[in-house]
Amino acid sequence: xxxxxxxxxxxxxxxxxxxxxxxxxxxxxxxxxxxxxxxxxxxxxxxxxxxxxxxxxxxxxxxxxxxxxxxxxxxxxxxxxxxxxxxxxxxxxxxxxxxxxxxxxxxxxxxxxxxxxxxxx
Amino acid sequence: xxxxxxxxxxxxxxxxxxxxxxxxxxxxxxxxxxxxxxxxxxxxxxxxxxxxxxxxxxxxxxxxxxxxxxxxxxxxxxxxxxxxxxxxxxxxxxxxxxxxxxxxxxxxxxxxxxxxxxxxxxxxxxxxxxxxxxxxxxxxxxxxxxxxxxxxxxxxxxxxxxxxxxxxxxxxxxxxxxxxxxxxxxxxxxxxxxxxxxxxxxxxxxxxxxxxxxxxxxxxxxxxxxxxxxxxxxxxxxxxxxxxxxxxxxxxxxxx
Amino acid sequence: xxxxxxxxxxxxxxxxxxxxxxxxxxxxxxxxxxxxxxxxxxxxxxxxxxxxxxxxxxxxxxxxxxxxxxxxxxxxxxxxxxxxxxxxxxxxxxxxxxxxxxxxxxxxxxxxxxxxxxxxxxxxxxxxxxxxxxxxxxxxxxxxxxxxxxxxxxxxxxxxxxxxxxxxxxxxxxxxxxxxxxxxxxxxxxxxxxxxxxxxxxxxxxxxxxxxxxxxxxxxxxxxxxxxxxxxxxxxxxxxxxxxxxxxxxxxxxxxxxxxxxxxxxxxxxxxxxxxxxxxxxxxxxxxxxxxxxxxxxxxxxxxxxxxxxxxxxxxxxxxxxxxxxxxxxxxxxxxxxxxxxxxxxxxxxxxxxxxxxxxxxxxxxxxxxxxxxxxxxxxxxxxxxxxxxxxxxxxxxxxxxxxxxxxxxxxxxxxxxxxxxxxxxxxxxxxxxxxxxxxxxxxxxxxxxxxxxxxxx
Numbered sequence: 001x002x003x004x005x006x007x008x009x010x011x012x013x014x015x016x017x018x019x020x021x022x023x024x025x026x027x028x029x030x031x032x033x034x035x036x037x038x039x040x041x042x043x044x045x046x047x048x049x050x051x052x053x054x055x056x057x058x059x060x061x062x063x064x065x066x067x068x069x070x071x072x073x074x075x076x077x078x079x080x081x082x083x084x085x086x087x088x089x090x091x092x093x094x095x096x097x098x099x100x101x102x103x104x105x106x107x108x109x110x111x112x113x114x115x116x117x118x119x120x121x
Numbered sequence: 122x123x124x125x126x127x128x129x130x131x132x133x134x135x136x137x138x139x140x141x142x143x144x145x146x147x148x149x150x151x152x153x154x155x156x157x158x159x160x161x162x163x164x165x166x167x168x169x170x171x172x173x174x175x176x177x178x179x180x181x182x183x184x185x186x187x188x189x190x191x192x193x194x195x196x197x198x199x200x201x202x203x204x205x206x207x208x209x210x211x212x213x214x215x216x217x218x219x220x221x222x223x224x225x226x227x228x229x230x231x232x233x234x235x236x237x238x239x240x241x242x243x244x245x246x247x248x249x250x251x252x253x254x255x256x257x258x259x260x261x262x263x264x265x266x267x268x269x270x271x272x273x274x275x276x277x278x279x280x281x282x283x284x285x286x287x288x289x290x291x292x293x294x295x296x297x298x299x300x301x302x303x304x305x306x307x308x309x310x311x312x313x314x315x316x317x318x319x320x321x322x323x324x325x326x327x328x329x330x331x332x333x334x335x336x337x338x339x340x341x342x343x344x345x346x347x348x349x350x351x352x353x354x355x356x357x358x359x360x361x362x363x364x365x366x367x368x369x370x371x372x373x374x375x376x377x
Numbered sequence: 378x379x380x381x382x383x384x385x386x387x388x389x390x391x392x393x394x395x396x397x398x399x400x401x402x403x404x405x406x407x408x409x410x411x412x413x414x415x416x417x418x419x420x421x422x423x424x425x426x427x428x429x430x431x432x433x434x435x436x437x438x439x440x441x442x443x444x445x446x447x448x449x450x451x452x453x454x455x456x457x458x459x460x461x462x463x464x465x466x467x468x469x470x471x472x473x474x475x476x477x478x479x480x481x482x483x484x485x486x487x488x489x490x491x492x493x494x495x496x497x498x499x500x501x502x503x504x505x506x507x508x509x510x511x512x513x514x515x516x517x518x519x520x521x522x523x524x525x526x527x528x529x530x531x532x533x534x535x536x537x538x539x540x541x542x543x544x545x546x547x548x549x550x551x552x553x554x555x556x557x558x559x560x561x562x563x564x565x566x567x568x569x570x571x572x573x574x575x576x577x578x579x580x581x582x583x584x585x586x587x588x589x590x591x592x593x594x595x596x597x598x599x600x601x602x603x604x605x606x607x608x609x610x611x612x613x614x615x616x617x618x619x620x621x622x623x624x625x626x627x628x629x630x631x632x633x634x635x636x637x638x639x640x641x642x643x644x645x646x647x648x649x650x651x652x653x654x655x656x657x658x659x660x661x662x663x664x665x666x667x668x669x670x671x672x673x674x675x676x677x678x679x680x681x682x683x684x685x686x687x688x689x690x691x692x693x694x695x696x697x698x699x700x701x702x703x704x705x706x707x708x709x710x711x712x713x714x715x716x717x718x719x720x721x722x723x724x725x726x727x728x729x730x731x732x733x734x735x736x737x738x739x740x741x742x743x744x745x746x747x748x749x750x751x752x753x754x755x756x757x758x759x760x761x762x763x764x765x766x767x768x769x770x771x772x773x774x775x776x777x778x779x780x781x782x783x784x785x786x787x788x789x790x791x792x793x794x795x796x797x798x799x800x801x802x803x804x805x806x807x808x809x810x811x812x813x814x815x816x817x818x819x820x821x822x823x824x825x826x827x828x829x830x831x832x833x834x835x
Contacts, residue, residue, distance in 0.1 A: 015494045019647055040478060068284035109731070112285055187536065253402035
């Protein structure tokens, strides 16, 4: 076996095949009894909230901030991985660089914290 | 030379990528376009891995598919883009101008690519076996490109700043807590025990049904303001009317 | 190795781990004698292993929680109720498959497929045992391994989140959308802390390949030198898998079923299955990263020249460790209430992330000292050589941690004192003619004292 990613594809194919089969099997195996109320969105008994055309329910902007912060830390950790793996060979210089990098990103973090961007209410 | 496995992979995933990219351009719903783009990102990652750049490929999926596309999805849901948006051009002639520029770019890129003579392929085999893939990337980041790496942190600060400016609403003053509300109710001596509960009927007892006052009129206080504004409040009369319909439908379902 | 020397080594240095071999980040497991059909068989085995384990763990969870709540749990279907999950699965398959009127039909069907398919993929890189003989080939008990195996798990988890967010969006209904968003925000928030916690392990092992990480733990499990990473990882893995006490996406009281409110039949079963397989994946990763993977526990490993560390024995240790984590999940669910969403996010963003980042820097410095980046002098103490730089760094970190705790506790005490300092206003309960209880921030005048005062005046 030369390429280590081929077995991964095998497992993906088996798992994916199982999932696709299940989803389609469900629509064949189950009964079908039409009822208008059953196809309405479930909202604990009230008439479903009207939706904008194109599935446009709007969500709080708070989630945008969370996603943005996630990207920032994601990129920071992406740099940390090769640093950690090659730490044996990189030497003191890389350690100093990394500490500088972390401190700089921490400035952004402190700013967001100070402005209340991490509050959730 | 590229191996047969790699060629098969390319000819399978290449068309999928192109189709997904076209989906990005022509999908009616914005979220469908985003899914198409995520597919392109995953395929790019797989191509990197096929070219023996393991770390780069995984990071492509990790950062772009996992993080950046998630941001896109949030934004799409946030603004609720739909086909009813206004299509009136605000900048005159921008369509023609951008079409011309895009064509020019395409011509230039094709000419440039057509002229390129590739040197014989080196491959990453020796590096991956000797130094190791991740260590090799680390040596580049913390050696040759260390300055770029440090600059990235400034970019990240900018991103945080931008997100805060765009999306953060400064809270002025304290947010009223449950306790504040309760205290206010007591002080003002109005609805001290809370607002009246919604009505409970034999066929319906959800929050959109107003309770009946002793004189038989529905109590506006017993349903949420939000529901009233959206005109989702239900009158008892409607249930009586729809009773027949519902029974008919159940009967109909049984027949099928 | 005596326990004292063991502990000392955990703190001061692990010389044999520091070997800077070129190409050390490549997998340790040897797949050269594994033909493609054997990989396919192994992939099938992994799939069956996960399915069977899921069936058993759902039964196990219900039984154990039943015991914790003084009731027997499911015990009717099959011996000890073991077939209960299977029966539930068949029942689900025979239920009507509904697609809501407002739903986006294609994405609605796509979301459970993503959730179901992605859950299985990560398990491919988990080492479940050492080299064994299978159908006449010497092959490791692991489907595959790459130099970036651990990152692969994180990347696949990132793609798996699409299942949740798309399910929430495509249902065309309010609760699923809110549940899906919450769940996504939760998963991505805790993924950062998880990724950072793992960096400490990479610093010790010098590789992201799982077989290499297991191999480098042959003398010392990383749960000791990276104990804090372990704690953070355990918290984040519960947050990642949306399990109690962090199952806010399905907070029944607030969002009914969360992102899968509108799903029924086998589509719902896919999300359910995905959640449980994800639990196995994160537990298996914890086993691999912190508990030495398939290696036998220290005492047993020494028996008969490491007999229990060879062949199929590895699978036994791996499964035992895996199920310890599963029991932990169930135990949590049986004993803890759900946390509030803002508390959960605050804990993730304001505590886990900065503290884990500080921990990673600390580990980097300790490793730097061990590798001799700060000089090589050492002092002899009680017959052992201790490198000076390591001692200084460890001392500095300890002092810093102490100082931070001290400042923080001082602030807390100050806050408490400030809150207590305001003496509540004294009121006369009879001022209005009839007795009233004190409002918050008020206290009653002592009636006996008041009466005394009155009588004095008279």
